Amino acid sequence: xxxxxxxxxxxxxxxxxxxxxxxxxxxxxxxxxxxxxxxxxxxxxxxxxxxxxxxxxxxxxxxxxxxxxxxxxxxxxxxxxxxxxxxxxxxxxxxxxxxxxxxxxxxxxxxxxxxxxxxxxxxxxxxxxxxxxxxxxxxxxxxxxxxxxxxxxxxxxxxxxxxxxxxxxxxxxxxxxxxxxxxxxxxxxxxxxxxxxxxxxxxxxxxxxxxxxxxxxxxxxxxxxxxxxxxxxxxxxxxxxxxxxxxxxxxxxxxxxxxxxxxxxxxxxxxxxxxxxxxxxxxxxxxxxxxxxxxxxxxxxxxxxxxxxxxxxxxxxxxxxxxxxxxxxxxxxxxxxxxxxxxxxxxxxxxxxxxxxxxxxxxxxxxxxxxxxxxxxxxxxxxxxxxxxxxxxx
Amino acid sequence: xxxxxxxxxxxxxxxxxxxxxxxxxxxxxxxxxxxxxxxxxxxxxxxxxxxxxxxxxxxxxxxxxxxxxxxxxxxxxxxxxxxxxxxxxxxxxxxxxxxxxxxxxxxxxxxxxxxxxxxxxxxxxxxxxxxxx
Numbered sequence: 001x002x003x004x005x006x007x008x009x010x011x012x013x014x015x016x017x018x019x020x021x022x023x024x025x026x027x028x029x030x031x032x033x034x035x036x037x038x039x040x041x042x043x044x045x046x047x048x049x050x051x052x053x054x055x056x057x058x059x060x061x062x063x064x065x066x067x068x069x070x071x072x073x074x075x076x077x078x079x080x081x082x083x084x085x086x087x088x089x090x091x092x093x094x095x096x097x098x099x100x101x102x103x104x105x106x107x108x109x110x111x112x113x114x115x116x117x118x119x120x121x122x123x124x125x126x127x128x129x130x131x132x133x134x135x136x137x138x139x140x141x142x143x144x145x146x147x148x149x150x151x152x153x154x155x156x157x158x159x160x161x162x163x164x165x166x167x168x169x170x171x172x173x174x175x176x177x178x179x180x181x182x183x184x185x186x187x188x189x190x191x192x193x194x195x196x197x198x199x200x201x202x203x204x205x206x207x208x209x210x211x212x213x214x215x216x217x218x219x220x221x222x223x224x225x226x227x228x229x230x231x232x233x234x235x236x237x238x239x240x241x242x243x244x245x246x247x248x249x250x251x252x253x254x255x256x257x258x259x260x261x262x263x264x265x266x267x268x269x270x271x272x273x274x275x276x277x278x279x280x281x282x283x284x285x286x287x288x289x290x291x292x293x294x295x296x297x298x299x300x301x302x303x304x305x306x307x308x309x310x311x312x313x314x315x316x317x318x319x320x321x322x323x324x325x326x327x328x329x330x331x332x333x334x335x336x337x338x339x340x341x342x343x344x345x346x347x348x349x350x351x352x353x354x355x356x357x358x359x360x361x362x363x364x365x366x367x368x369x370x371x372x373x374x375x376x377x378x379x380x381x382x383x384x385x386x387x388x389x390x391x392x393x394x
Numbered sequence: 395x396x397x398x399x400x401x402x403x404x405x406x407x408x409x410x411x412x413x414x415x416x417x418x419x420x421x422x423x424x425x426x427x428x429x430x431x432x433x434x435x436x437x438x439x440x441x442x443x444x445x446x447x448x449x450x451x452x453x454x455x456x457x458x459x460x461x462x463x464x465x466x467x468x469x470x471x472x473x474x475x476x477x478x479x480x481x482x483x484x485x486x487x488x489x490x491x492x493x494x495x496x497x498x499x500x501x502x503x504x505x506x507x508x509x510x511x512x513x514x515x516x517x518x519x520x521x522x523x524x525x526x527x
Contacts, residue, residue, distance in 0.1 A: 363441030
């Protein structure tokens with residue numbers, strides 16, 4: 001195995017020019033894109049721009065090879081097979097695909113958790129009949145999940161790997177055991193978890209996994225859906241059109257093999273190739289090291305933030321996602337002032353309105369999210385900016 | 395980070411002027427008016443909520459109040475608006491445009507915070523429609 005490069009933070013930061021002026025602490029919304037990823041996208045557009053799986057010419061061949069190579073890299077990253085990786089436009093599209101196909105094939109009842117992001121809540125709520133496992137200390141309450149599974153014949157469970165509000169990391173091994181004991185399928189929303197923790201879909205025995213490119217150093221416009229191949233072969237396609245067919249007549253059509261059965265239309269070729277490059281970038285550093293770096297900064301941030309009077313922290317300390325509020329100041333005012341101190345954070349309902357309103361009893365919160373390119377100085381700037389907020393509103 | 399290293403904190407660019415913070419911390423005309431025109435308006439993205447009450451007699455605003463919660467900009471703008479429209483003739487009220495409101499707020503808002511600043515004005519527009527009916 002190739003020796004991993006040192007965790008050279010200064011070298012890493014040079015790949016993200018935005019960091020020159022900003023303490024970027026909003027990677028939970030979208031991560032920054034390093035130069036090699038931008039270069040890979042540029043390379044496709046300038047030097048081998050062609051459609052995939054159609055063109056016979058050399059450019060088309062190169063584009064197809066690179067696109068499929070990206071699929072292989074993603075498969076390796078999560079310990080899956082290439083044919084188990086479907087490119088979509090986002091986590092949201094991956095979850096919509098599943099909501100359409102699984103509720104059609106496995107019944108409408110689905111068990112979610114209160115923690116879910118709108119993308120793992122609204123599709124199921126609209127297409128199926130959802131019930132919600134309660135939370136405990138920012139994670140899914142597995143006892144309540146068991147109870148729901150006991151009292152229902154739901155065949156689908158869909159939960160997040162890591163909450164985008166509390167930062168809580170769910171025990172996927174335990175959740176998949178509970179779910180499979182009741183012969184239900186486990187869908188995991190890995191939008192936050194995969195970029196921070198990675199995942200091993202075989203170890204965790206996950207049936208389906210959705211995540212996005214743009215939260216893990218990749219470009220926007222590409223998402224991933226993983227599914228166990230025997231399940232992907234069984235379930236109905238979601239989008240119909242070109243490339244997803246093997247044969248079409250005026251009367252009926254036959255579907256292409258997996259994964260292409262689920263990739264109708266021209267896919268986000270450049271973005272998929274960019275995501276492949278982002279995975280290289282992460283692998284060069286090592287996902288375990290990335291997690292250790294984030295954890296160390298998280299501990300420092302929590303220590304500093306807890307000293308601030310009037311701050312309320314909603315995170316359980318599992319990860320680099322730290323949600324908070326400042327007494328008497330609306331989150332948008334917090335964000336505006338912090339932005340003026342060149343600190344970028346997220347505020348609002350974080351696309352988890354039911355959890356924020358019903359469980360946290362807030363209308364909105366502020367959120368700091370830490371990623372591999374952040375430093376102690378970024379945290380210091382954030383803490384100073386929070387103090388500035390308090391000064392303005394004193 | 396101190397003010398010296400951050401030039402944005404000084405000068406005309408500052409949006410948290412004393413006036414805004416004063417209206418936020420001590421909202422004028424906070425409360426409800428019975429038997430008046432009333433309109434709720436919210437900004438789901440921020441969680442700003444405002445309920446505006448306007449009482450008109452003989453073609454003139456004789457009272458205006460509000461209740462609500464939200465960011466400093468939305469609350470201060472609403473507080474200012476109630477002060478501004480009290481005593482106004484209905485005809486003047488109808489003419490009140492976006493630019494008048496921005497002038498009243500008196501600080502540069504930018505695209506993102508514009509929604510907050512104009513929240514209560516949107517409620518007022520709906521009240522004017524109801525009055526016209």
